[in-house]
Amino acid sequence: MKKKSWFLLxxxxxxxxxxxxxxxxxxxxxxxxxxxxxxxxxxxxxxKNDGTPIKGGIxxxxxxxxxxxxxxxLYELYQDAYDAEILAYTSNSxxxxxxxxxxxxxxxxxxxxxxxxxxxxxxxxxxxxxxxGKPLTADDVIYPYLIIGHKDYTGVRYDADxxxxxxxxxxxxxxxxxxxxxxxxxxxxxxxxFKKISPAIYSGGDGLWGYAAPYHQLKDIPIKDLQKSDAVRxxxxxxxxxxxxxxxxxxxxxxVANKNYWKGKPKIDKVVISVVSSATAxxxxxxxxxxxxxxxxxxxxxxxxxxxxxxxxxxxPELAYSYLGFKEGKWDSKKSEVVVxxxxxxxxxxxxxxIAYGMDIETVANEYYDGLRSRANSLIPPVFATYYDSSLKxxxxxxxxAKKLLDEAGYKDTNNDGFREDQNGKAFTIKLAGMSGxxxxxxxxxxxxxxxxxxxxxxxxxxGRLIEFNSFYDKVDADNKxxxxxxxxxxxxTNPSPIGLYSKYASFNxxxxxxxxLEEQLNAIDSKEALDPDYRAQAFKKWQETMKEEAVTVPMYxxxxxxxxxxxxxxxxxxxxxxxxxxxxxxxxxxxxKE
Numbered sequence: 001m002k003k004k005s006w007f008l009l010x011x012x013x014x015x016x017x018x019x020x021x022x023x024x025x026x027x028x029x030x031x032x033x034x035x036x037x038x039x040x041x042x043x044x045x046x047x048k049n050d051g052t053p054i055k056g057g058i059x060x061x062x063x064x065x066x067x068x069x070x071x072x073x074l075y076e077l078y079q080d081a082y083d084a085e086i087l088a089y090t091s092n093s094x095x096x097x098x099x100x101x102x103x104x105x106x107x108x109x110x111x112x113x114x115x116x117x118x119x120x121x122x123x124x125x126x127x128x129x130x131x132x133g134k135p136l137t138a139d140d141v142i143y144p145y146l147i148i149g150h151k152d153y154t155g156v157r158y159d160a161d162x163x164x165x166x167x168x169x170x171x172x173x174x175x176x177x178x179x180x181x182x183x184x185x186x187x188x189x190x191x192x193x194f195k196k197i198s199p200a201i202y203s204g205g206d207g208l209w210g211y212a213a214p215y216h217q218l219k220d221i222p223i224k225d226l227q228k229s230d231a232v233r234x235x236x237x238x239x240x241x242x243x244x245x246x247x248x249x250x251x252x253x254x255x256v257a258n259k260n261y262w263k264g265k266p267k268i269d270k271v272v273i274s275v276v277s278s279a280t281a282x283x284x285x286x287x288x289x290x291x292x293x294x295x296x297x298x299x300x301x302x303x304x305x306x307x308x309x310x311x312x313x314x315x316x317p318e319l320a321y322s323y324l325g326f327k328e329g330k331w332d333s334k335k336s337e338v339v340v341x342x343x344x345x346x347x348x349x350x351x352x353x354x355i356a357y358g359m360d361i362e363t364v365a366n367e368y369y370d371g372l373r374s375r376a377n378s379l380i381p382p383v384f385a386t387y388y389d390s391s392l393k394x395x396x397x398x399x400x401x402a403k404k405l406l407d408e409a410g411y412k413d414t415n416n417d418g419f420r421e422d423q424n425g426k427a428f429t430i431k432l433a434g435m436s437g438x439x440x441x442x443x444x445x446x447x448x449x450x451x452x453x454x455x456x457x458x459x460x461x462x463x464g465r466l467i468e469f470n471s472f473y474d475k476v477d478a479d480n481k482x483x484x485x486x487x488x489x490x491x492x493x494t495n496p497s498p499i500g501l502y503s504k505y506a507s508f509n510x511x512x513x514x515x516x517x518l519e520e521q522l523n524a525i526d527s528k529e530a531l532d533p534d535y536r537a538q539a540f541k542k543w544q545e546t547m548k549e550e551a552v553t554v555p556m557y558x559x560x561x562x563x564x565x566x567x568x569x570x571x572x573x574x575x576x577x578x579x580x581x582x583x584x585x586x587x588x589x590x591x592x593x594k595e
Contacts (some may be wrong), residue, residue: 037371038302040560043315046573046580051588053570055271060592061085062276062290063327064297066437067468068250069275073209073236076147077155077227079089080473081491085294089255089271089582090238092211094122094141095204099577100386101494102202106241107441108136108212108262115197115531120208122190129260130214131243140212141190145182146171147213152224158336160505161200161526163499164207166193172336198526199536203495205526212239241266241582251275266583277435285311288594291569291587295491295563298437299372310593311564314574318561321376324359324554326352329512330479336354338504338512345430345484348408348423352551355430356395357402358455359448361556372562376555378544384496385531387540392548394555402455413456420456430459433475433486436466445487476510486510487556494576497526498543502553513552521546566592 016297019501063069065082072078075092097105108128128136148157149171157279163169166181181193182399192208200206214237221229231237236244239262243257252274257266273294276284281297282304284290294316297305306313328347329340346352365373380387406412410423422428430452434445445466452459462482476486488510490501498505499522504514521543530536547553565572570586573579 021139029309036369037366038315038560040315040317040371043560043562044312045316045575046571047312047314047565047569048571049312049567049569049588051568051570053267053586053588054590055207056267056367057587057590058270058272059292059569059587060290061271061273062280062284062293063273064278064293064295065275065469066277067470070470071233071247071249071253072227073244074213074226074232075362075417076144076157076213077232079156080469081295082469084491086253086273086415088240089242089273090236090244090258092213092239094124094212095210097494097577101496101576103204109141111208112196113201115528118194118197119552120192120194120197120201122192124188124212124263126188128239128262130216131238131240131258131260132214133260134237135214135215136212136239137187138184138190139215142182142184143215143218144209144211144213147218147223147226148209149179150223152222154224154227156507159500159507160503160522161205161207161500162193163505166195168207196526196528197375198528198530199533200495200497200499200526200530203497204493205495205497205499206384214238220273242271245270261583263581263583267586284570285564285566286595288566288592291566291592293564296563299369299560301324302370302372302562305564308564308595310595311566314563314565314572315560316563316574316576317381318491318559319381319383319493320491320559320561321381321555322487322557322559323376323379323381324356324485324487324556325476325511326355326485326554327483327510327512328552328554331477331507331512333508336505336507338506340508340512340513340515348409349549349551351411352554353395354402354405354409354411354455355452355457356551356554357398357405358451358457359395359556360397360451361395362397364444364447365557369557372560373557376502376558377548379502379547379553380496380540380544381492381558386537387496388545389541392544394548395551399451399455406456411456413529416457418453419458428458430457431462431482431484432459433472433480433483434466435461435469435472435488437469441466477507479512481525489559496540499523499526502547511552513550515550518546518550568593 018209056428063082069082072083081380082528089148094107094109095103108125110123122141131220148162149168150170151174167179170176171179184193185191194206198206201208204210217237219229226232234247242256243258245256248255257269259265285305286308326346328344329338332339361375365375377392378389382388406420411420413420414425420428449459475483501508503522504519524539563574568587570588
């Protein structure tokens with residue numbers, strides 16, 4: 001399926017894997033070394049199945065999640081990958097993308113950029129209707145900006161990028177009734193003035209917002225109440241192929257075909273999306289309960305499903321990476337900026353570097369992910385080939401180097417209990433937060449805890465256990481005092497710019513770390529000068545090198561995502577450019593095929 005969420009950042013569950021307990025013996029090691037790895041280059045991105053399509057039918061999608069989904073059905077407010085998967089079926093996207101994930105003219109809106117004047121013009125198609133029959137107008141293009149920029153906005157997208165819009169800050173601060181840089185030219189045309197234009201705008205950056213919001217439905221709801229309103233939670237009006245019809249809170253969503261869809265009414269009648277646990281997902285696929293799993297299937301469990309005869313497993317490089325983050329400060333919600341704490345427990349750079357060198361990521365990636373994960377060296381995924389720095393070494397497993405760094409930093413075992421004390425000779429325990437999922441997740445967490453024990457660091461799980469997905473991100477976002485470091489993942493979207501994740505003004509900057517040097521480097525990536533491709537590539541390289549040295553957010557894995565497709569789906573493609581459109585999905589049987 002073609003991904004329409006073409007530039008939004010989403011948080012992902014870090015789906016971890018099984019590792020045998022340390023000291024498993026030579027036999028286990030030999031079996032691991034001989035284990036056949038997946039040749040990711042041979043994973044197909046599309047499938048065509050036999051059979052004559054039936055009329056209509058219901059597509060059944062499993063939402064693999066070990067907790068209720070949040071159900072925030074507005075692009076301006078949602079935050080995680082699970083709500084994003086549901087929203088994809090109702091997408092209010094204005095723009096489509098072409099090669100290199102750049103905006104093209106095949107979507108609802110056309111983008112024209114005047115680089116010299118620092119302006120962009122969005123022209124939407126005429127005669128397009130919302131799912132309730134109301135016309136799409138320029139007001140629907142403008143209203144998302146007024147939501148995000150409002151002083152009562154409860155979401156996370158008022159950031160440095162958004163403040164690049166002329167007048168956005170004045171509006172947010174309550175000094176203006178509207179955003180002066182946004183003008184309605186006519187019912188189908190909007191002009192936006194920016195403080196600067198960079199290459200990021202062509203990927204949906206610089207403050208450009210890529211979604212419409214139904215002004216006629218939302219205009220009378222106070223911004224502070226949107227998050228809990230029925231218009232967002234129960235009855236959202238949409239532009240996408242499907243419309244939400246029924247919701248079982250946190251458990252399932254039933255969507256019906258949008259008769260007003262601008263690309264034509266879908267060929268299937270309904271989509272039913274239901275939560276399925278990690279433990280039961282493989283059996284659910286085998287017994288034909290689902291046609292698709294979302295967001296994707298855990299790569300560490302690929303061997304369980306690879307030989308199922310009722311599915312085809314597709315694969316592609318994922319626009320995502322897993323990482324280890326260190327808490328270095330707090331988020332000031334009043335000023336909307338990161339405040340670094342120089343006295344934070346994890347403030348010592350050598351300590352952070354030692355922790356990174358002390359992780360046996362190579363074994364995890366090479367021996368236990370069957371080739372579907374690789375050790376990440378950078379915070380820019382390789383799929384962004386122009387900007388990814390393949391020469392960066394990153395943090396390979398080197399426990400002796402880790403020990404040396406800890407010695408140099410003054411973390412020494414002064415009482416011979418096997419654990420190092422802090423620089424003042426006091427007991428030193430690091431609290432690690434990670435997400436629960438399948439029964440395998442705790443084993444991998446314990447494996448890394450053993451890695452750190454081997455270099456003399458005492459690491460314990462926050463709350464004594466892994467944390468449910470929603471609670472995990474609530475705690476990380478709130479800078480919970482019991483979290484010193486955390487394992488998570490980012491879905492980058494199709495915009496490679498890191499400013500939305502790591503700038504001083506990004507609430508997604510969960511490590512709460514910034515320096516003048518990093519701000520300068522981030523600004524260089526999305527600067528006017530960066531319209532020169534060579535300049536921008538070099539700016540990306542400098543930022544990656546600095547982030548590696550600072551070791552505040554340490555990349556763990558690059559990912560190949562695998563997507564199982566039931567063989568009653570007539571044809572299906574996950575190609576980023578030419579993927580299957582939702583309205584074109586067809587089924588060849590009344591129910592998914594069983595194994």
